[in-house]
Amino acid sequence: MSSPSWLNIHPESPFSLANLPFGIISQQSSVARRAAVAVGDYAIDLLQLSQGRVFDDEPQLKEHSGVFSEPTLNAFAALGRCLHQQYRLFIRDLLLEETSKPTLLKGNPELQRRAILPLQDVITHVPMAIGDYTDFYAGINHAYNVGVLFRGPDNALQPNYLHLPVGYHGRASSIQVSGAPVYRPKGQMLPAPGAKTPVFASSKKLDIELELAAFVCKNNDQGMPIPVNDAHNHIFGYVLMNDWSARDIQAWEYVPLGPFNSKNFATTISPWVVLADALEPFRTSLPGAPGNGKLLPYLQQGNADIGFDIQLTVDLVVERQVFRISECNAQHLCFSFEQMLAHHTITGCPMRTGDLIGSGTISGKDETSLGSLLEMTKNGQEPINPGMGLTRMFLEDGDEIVLNGFAGRSGGRVGFGDCRGRIAPART
Amino acid sequence: MSSPSWLNIHPESPFSLANLPFGIISQQSSVARRAAVAVGDYAIDLLQLSQGRVFDDEPQLKEHSGVFSEPTLNAFAALGRCLHQQYRLFIRDLLLEETSKPTLLKGNPELQRRAILPLQDVITHVPMAIGDYTDFYAGINHAYNVGVLFRGPDNALQPNYLHLPVGYHGRASSIQVSGAPVYRPKGQMLPAPGAKTPVFASSKKLDIELELAAFVCKNNDQGMPIPVNDAHNHIFGYVLMNDWSARDIQAWEYVPLGPFNSKNFATTISPWVVLADALEPFRTSLPGAPGNGKLLPYLQQGNADIGFDIQLTVDLVVERQVFRISECNAQHLCFSFEQMLAHHTITGCPMRTGDLIGSGTISGKDETSLGSLLEMTKNGQEPINPGMGLTRMFLEDGDEIVLNGFAGRSGGRVGFGDCRGRIAPART
Numbered sequence A, B: 001m002s003s004p005s006w007l008n009i010h011p012e013s014p015f016s017l018a019n020l021p022f023g024i025i026s027q028q029s030s031v032a033r034r035a036a037v038a039v040g041d042y043a044i045d046l047l048q049l050s051q052g053r054v055f056d057d058e059p060q061l062k063e064h065s066g067v068f069s070e071p072t073l074n075a076f077a078a079l080g081r082c083l084h085q086q087y088r089l090f091i092r093d094l095l096l097e098e099t100s101k102p103t104l105l106k107g108n109p110e111l112q113r114r115a116i117l118p119l120q121d122v123i124t125h126v127p128m129a130i131g132d133y134t135d136f137y138a139g140i141n142h143a144y145n146v147g148v149l150f151r152g153p154d155n156a157l158q159p160n161y162l163h164l165p166v167g168y169h170g171r172a173s174s175i176q177v178s179g180a181p182v183y184r185p186k187g188q189m190l191p192a193p194g195a196k197t198p199v200f201a202s203s204k205k206l207d208i209e210l211e212l213a214a215f216v217c218k219n220n221d222q223g224m225p226i227p228v229n230d231a232h233n234h235i236f237g238y239v240l241m242n243d244w245s246a247r248d249i250q251a252w253e254y255v256p257l258g259p260f261n262s263k264n265f266a267t268t269i270s271p272w273v274v275l276a277d278a279l280e281p282f283r284t285s286l287p288g289a290p291g292n293g294k295l296l297p298y299l300q301q302g303n304a305d306i307g308f309d310i311q312l313t314v315d316l317v318v319e320r321q322v323f324r325i326s327e328c329n330a331q332h333l334c335f336s337f338e339q340m341l342a343h344h345t346i347t348g349c350p351m352r353t354g355d356l357i358g359s360g361t362i363s364g365k366d367e368t369s370l371g372s373l374l375e376m377t378k379n380g381q382e383p384i385n386p387g388m389g390l391t392r393m394f395l396e397d398g399d400e401i402v403l404n405g406f407a408g409r410s411g412g413r414v415g416f417g418d419c420r421g422r423i424a425p426a427r428t
């Protein structure tokens, strides 16, 4: 498919003109953090566009363009979905072969030189100041598989599981951007099943969790729940998330208050926030969802297509060899992000711009589509054999994990880019 | 005991010269938030002291005094314990009858008029920007009592309980300052024990949790644990905390990932941060602590006096009648805040200035010293009779709870002031 842009955008790029995700960049030569949009192999520096006066003829866009000089996207997110979409469509227009504003960027090589930066030359950062981070557990096959491992098939899903999106509060300070090292955690664990006394050691069961995550753009007041059918207005956009997990630490610590140290050492997100509007065309139903008839009214959505058709992959990289260890789809969630927000706030919990909501681990139904090594190896009982004689139970130092995902077809992909992290030895 | 100050400080005041806790204030006539110190019935406006040049002869104090114009104490906290102590002792000196600096404040009625504000005329605010909030479960009698209620006396404490400070991540956005209303949460719960299908309702088991909490002042890098014997340098100070909890919502939701909606609607803290140094004279041992010999090395402290002797009270206020429903002591914790920080970060979890660490509910050993209604009423089986014919299982709309606590004796009290919240009907 030929590109409709005067920029050269590869048809397989996750950052087509249909996407235009927002992020925060800096450069070695220009260390101030500022907002950018990813397109093809480029980052469009929005501070440069703003200083180049491209927004000046659009009063609304001009008025708010100061947000692009901020070191996070929070101020931009707080503008609300209507303005997100206006900026996104305006930037799309600038990049179109048949742009309606040919003098602003297409015919302005001087501004192009300043504003259009090769992606490989920019440094990306955690795009939002994250006040609170919540991780749900809405991957129904994951919850079932883990339940089978620990409780057997008859009680695999807990009684509450299909009535509410189960979730827990995570550790916001530990969220890092794709590429940051993941130091192997140390902690307490039982030396063998059935042991009574814990030992102190580096985790031997360091695992991944393949997740989708949403950023909140709009606050709600304390005491005021977000109605499920208004929740879409509170969602800024989406990233991929790897919720690194130490299964041996988790098994010992998690009763009765849930995972804590096993999750608080690092969580990696992809750097480019795919705006909610860019994913709307890929809405689809969630086959595993309980359905409105089985849900209390506050979780009943007016629309049947509450999920997204996003193809997801997990690659294990060992000594520069890339092994695909999972192919999955976001359709395997059983609650929508709107339901997660409605449930999160039903008690009156205040959400704030920048809060991050993880989906829970996404696994498909068969062995090639699992979102964690815990499931792939049946908790370390059966190694995976990704190829070339390699075997793994859990992650080893030096292993790198790359999550990827996209919606849409060649020439119009709406993708996330890499969400990668390499395991480094414990620092101390 | 006569006061050593030229200010009139009641000997029973929690804010003696031995205390001098820091907070954030504003006034109806002066809405900008700024730092203050509480003493007796007054708030000393530190922005006014700074503008009145009282720090100008102390180069270190003068250099950093810009922190007092910030709307939170984070910048002050980040200066570190050495400077906290220097500012505190300097302000103490200003207030002494025999001050070494008589011209600065004692002999300066004009500055007194601007800087010394009646406490009743100031509005207090959440004193820190709280990035992450963690709640531990280190009240051993509480953990035991709850365990007996739900699992019986033989398995009351879980196997991990005395090996590590059990904790979970809480909801930072829901933390509010003393005096803010607590809206009764709604949510999912089972209509009766053994029921299979949840209903949607206002919580009928709205409860309190009496806790002590610490603010973090010093960061650690991701991957770098805080050694237990250095952890005191990371603690800014302490507040009282009421971790409001909806027991009916909690019972249905908490398996397997811990409490979520049952805790995320509101947590109330006292407004004045008692600096770590002010509490040091009240160090004492923790009788329920496992002791170094039973702990892994990373939790072993060099000092036996790892706790605090702080008397705690819980008052229930109904139609202006005050009923004391509990008297307790912080000695009933079984892990220190230093151990909590060491454990929290043993995996490399990064702590940031402003993070809040709750102790867990503090209960004594007898029926008059319990930190939750769950324990007092045996989960709603036996009402409390606080007096005047009043009975309660859990909190009713209009009920107010006031936590209080202090260390030290008359004339030299180091107290927290009120941590109060009144139950308001659900907002929607």
Ligand SMILES: [Ca+2]
Pocket (backbone or CB within 6 Å): A242, A243, A244, A245, A263, A264, A265, A266, A267
């Ligand atoms: Ca994590």
Ligand SMILES: [Ca+2]
Pocket (backbone or CB within 6 Å): B242, B243, B244, B245, B263, B264, B265, B266, B267
């Ligand atoms: Ca709470």
Ligand SMILES: [Mg+2]
Pocket (backbone or CB within 6 Å): A135, A136, A209, A211, A243, A358, A360, A361
């Ligand atoms: Mg997860």
Ligand SMILES: [Mg+2]
Pocket (backbone or CB within 6 Å): B135, B136, B209, B211, B243, B358, B360, B361
């Ligand atoms: Mg608590």
Ligand code: NI
Pocket (backbone or CB within 6 Å): A130, A131, A132, A133, A172, A173, B130, B131, B132, B133, B172, B173
């Ligand atoms: Ni947080």
